Amino acid sequence: MADPRHDLRRTARGERGAIAERACGRAKLARIGYEPHMTPIAATTISALARELGFARAAIVPIEPPRRHAVYTSWLASGHAAGMAYLAAPEHIAQRADLRALLAAARSLIVVALAYDRAEPIPPDALLRGKIARYARGEDYHLVMRDRLVALADRLAAALGRPVASRPCVDSAPVLEREWAERGGLGFVAKNTMVIAPGLGSYVLLGELLVDAELAPTAPSEPPRPRCGSCRACLDACPTAAFADAYVLDARRCISYLTIEHHGVIPRELRAAIGTWVFGCDICQEVCPFNAGAGPDAGEVDRLLRPRTLEHALPDLVALASRGANQLRRLVKRSALRRAPRSALLRNVAIALGNTGDARAIPALVALLGHRAALVRGHAVWALGELGAAEVLAGHRDTDPFVLDELTWARRAAATRTAAMRRTPPPPGSADR
Numbered sequence: 001m002a003d004p005r006h007d008l009r010r011t012a013r014g015e016r017g018a019i020a021e022r023a024c025g026r027a028k029l030a031r032i033g034y035e036p037h038m039t040p041i042a043a044t045t046i047s048a049l050a051r052e053l054g055f056a057r058a059a060i061v062p063i064e065p066p067r068r069h070a071v072y073t074s075w076l077a078s079g080h081a082a083g084m085a086y087l088a089a090p091e092h093i094a095q096r097a098d099l100r101a102l103l104a105a106a107r108s109l110i111v112v113a114l115a116y117d118r119a120e121p122i123p124p125d126a127l128l129r130g131k132i133a134r135y136a137r138g139e140d141y142h143l144v145m146r147d148r149l150v151a152l153a154d155r156l157a158a159a160l161g162r163p164v165a166s167r168p169c170v171d172s173a174p175v176l177e178r179e180w181a182e183r184g185g186l187g188f189v190a191k192n193t194m195v196i197a198p199g200l201g202s203y204v205l206l207g208e209l210l211v212d213a214e215l216a217p218t219a220p221s222e223p224p225r226p227r228c229g230s231c232r233a234c235l236d237a238c239p240t241a242a243f244a245d246a247y248v249l250d251a252r253r254c255i256s257y258l259t260i261e262h263h264g265v266i267p268r269e270l271r272a273a274i275g276t277w278v279f280g281c282d283i284c285q286e287v288c289p290f291n292a293g294a295g296p297d298a299g300e301v302d303r304l305l306r307p308r309t310l311e312h313a314l315p316d317l318v319a320l321a322s323r324g325a326n327q328l329r330r331l332v333k334r335s336a337l338r339r340a341p342r343s344a345l346l347r348n349v350a351i352a353l354g355n356t357g358d359a360r361a362i363p364a365l366v367a368l369l370g371h372r373a374a375l376v377r378g379h380a381v382w383a384l385g386e387l388g389a390a391e392v393l394a395g396h397r398d399t400d401p402f403v404l405d406e407l408t409w410a411r412r413a414a415a416t417r418t419a420a421m422r423r424t425p426p427p428p429g430s431a432d433r
C-alpha cells in the first residue's frame with residue numbers, strides 16, 4: 001500500500017520539497033531534529049531567510065498551549081491593564097490561549113526579533129527638548145515587521161515550492177509575544193518584563209509568523225533562565241513606581257501607557273514624574289546592565305528603525321507645541337507616533353514643557369491655552385502653574401469644568417512658587433542684594 005505520508009509529501013510539499021529533502025540528505029535532516037512528517041526545510045534555511053530580511057533573531061516553536069496564560073489573566077484581574085479594554089475582551093483572552101485560533105491550519109510558529117537603535121543623539125543646541133521612546137523614532141515598526149513577515153512567508157513558500165497559509169502577528173494581535181519569544185530561546189523575560197536577547201539587550205521588537213508547514217523546531221527544551229540575579233536597577237529607577245513587583249508592571253502608572261495608550265486626563269500626581277517624555281519611556285531599559293555599551297553590530301540594528309531626524313528622537317518642544325495639524329501629520333506619517341491622537345500628543349508636550357522648569361516654555365504654553373481641546377488647555381494650565389506663571393493664569397478665562405479645576409489648582413501652585421522664590425535669599429553677589 002502506498003504510504004499516505006509519501007502522497008502528502010508529493011502533493012503538499014511539491015516537487016521542490018522533495019528536491020530539498022534529497023539535497024539535504026537524511027543524516028543531516030536527522031541532525032537538525034527533522035522527523036519524516038515534518039517539512040524538509042532546514043532550520044538554518046529559515047534563519048538565513050529571516051536574516052536576509054533584516055531580522056536579528058528567528059526561531060521555530062511548535063504549536064503548543066502557552067504556559068503563562070494564567071499570568072496574563074491574573075494581570076488583567078488586578079486591573080494592571082488600565083484602560084486597554086481590548087486586552088480583556090473575552091475573545092482576545094481566548095485567542096491568546098490558542099495559537100490555532102488565529103490560523104486553524106497552523107503547524108509552526110516562527111518568532112522573530114528586530115533590533116533598534118539604543119544610541120542617544122546629542123542635540124547641537126540648547127533648545128527645550130522632549131524625548132520619544134527609541135522604538136518609535138524610525139518607521140512604524142508595525143508596518144516594517146508586517147511587511148517583513150509577509151516577505152518571509154513568500155520566501156518560505158518559494159523554498160517549499162507550494163503555497164503557504166500564514167498569519168503575521170505584531171503587537172496588537174492576541175498573542176503572548178514575550179512568552180513565545182522566550183520559548184523560542186530568543187531571550188529571557190527580565191524583571192522589567194522586557195525580553196532581553198543576549199547580545200542585543202532589550203531594545204528588540206517581537207513578531208510572529210504562523211505557518212501551516214510543520215517545521216523542525218529550533219526552540220530549546222527549556223526556555224532561557226532569567227539572568228537578572230539580585231539586580232533591581234529598573235525597579236528602583238522607574239519614576240512613577242509602576243512595577244507592582246519584579247516581573248509585574250501596573251500600566252496605570254507607566255509613562256508608556258499614559259503618554260501613548262491613554263488619551264484622557266493624566267492623573268495630576270503622576271505628571272511631574274513623566275519628566276520630558278512625550279511618547280513612551282525607556283528608563284527601565286536605559287538603566288539595565290544588559291543594555292550597557294555600544295550595543296549590537298550596526299548590521300543587526302534595523303536601518304528602517306533608526307531615528308528619521310533629531311525631531312523624531314528629541315523634539316524641540318516649543319516647535320512641537322506650535323505645529324499645525326498638517327505639520328503634525330507629516331511628522332507622524334508612517335511612524336508609531338500615529339498611535340497617539342493629536343490632542344493627546346499636545347497634552348504630553350504641555351506636561352513636558354511644564355517639567356522643563358524653564359521660563360522659555362511659557363509663550364508656547366500660553367499659545368496652547370487657545371487650543372480647542374479642553375484636554376490640551378487643562379494640561380497647559382497645569383504646566384504654567386509648575387512654571388510659576390501666576391499672571392498668565394490670573395488672566396485666563398475658560399468655561400470647561402476640567403480646565404477650571406486645573407486653573408484653581410495651578411493658580412495656587414503658582415502662588416506658592418512665587419512666595420517660595422520671595423523667601424529664598426538671592427545668591428551672593430546678585431544685584432538685588
Ligand code: B12
Pocket residue numbers: 068069071072075084133134135170171172173174175176177178179189190192193194195196202203204205206207226247248249251254256257261279280281282284
Ligand atoms: C499591553 C502592552 C504594553 C503595556 C503593558 C506592558 C507590560 N509590561 O505588560 C504598556 C503600554 C505599559 C507597554 C509599554 C511598553 N511596551 Co508594550 N506591549 C504590550 C502588549 C500589547 C501586551 C503585553 C501584555 O500582554 N502584558 C501583560 C503581561 C502579563 O504579559 P507580558 O508582558 O507578555 O508578560 C509575560 C511574561 O513577562 C511572563 N512572566 C510573567 N511573570 C513572570 C515571572 C517570571 C519569573 C518570568 C520569567 C516570566 C514572567 O508571563 C507573561 C505572560 O506570558 C505587547 C505585545 C503583545 N501582544 O504581547 C507589547 C510589547 C510587550 N511592548 C513592547 C514595548 C517595546 C514596550 C515599551 C518598551 C515601549 C516604550 N518604550 O515606551 C514599553 C515597556 C514597558 C515595560 N517595562 O514593559 C514590546 C516588548 C519587546 C521586548 N523586548 O520585550 C512588545 C512585545 C511589542 C512588540 N511586538 O515588540 N506595553
Ligand code: SF4
Pocket residue numbers: 237238239240241242243249253254255256280281282283284285
Ligand atoms: S517604561 Fe518608564 S514608567 Fe514604564 S515601567 Fe519602565 S521606567 Fe517605569
Ligand code: SF4
Pocket residue numbers: 190191192193227228231232233234235284287288289290
Ligand atoms: S535592570 Fe537589572 S533587574 Fe532590571 S531587567 Fe536589567 S538586569 Fe534585570
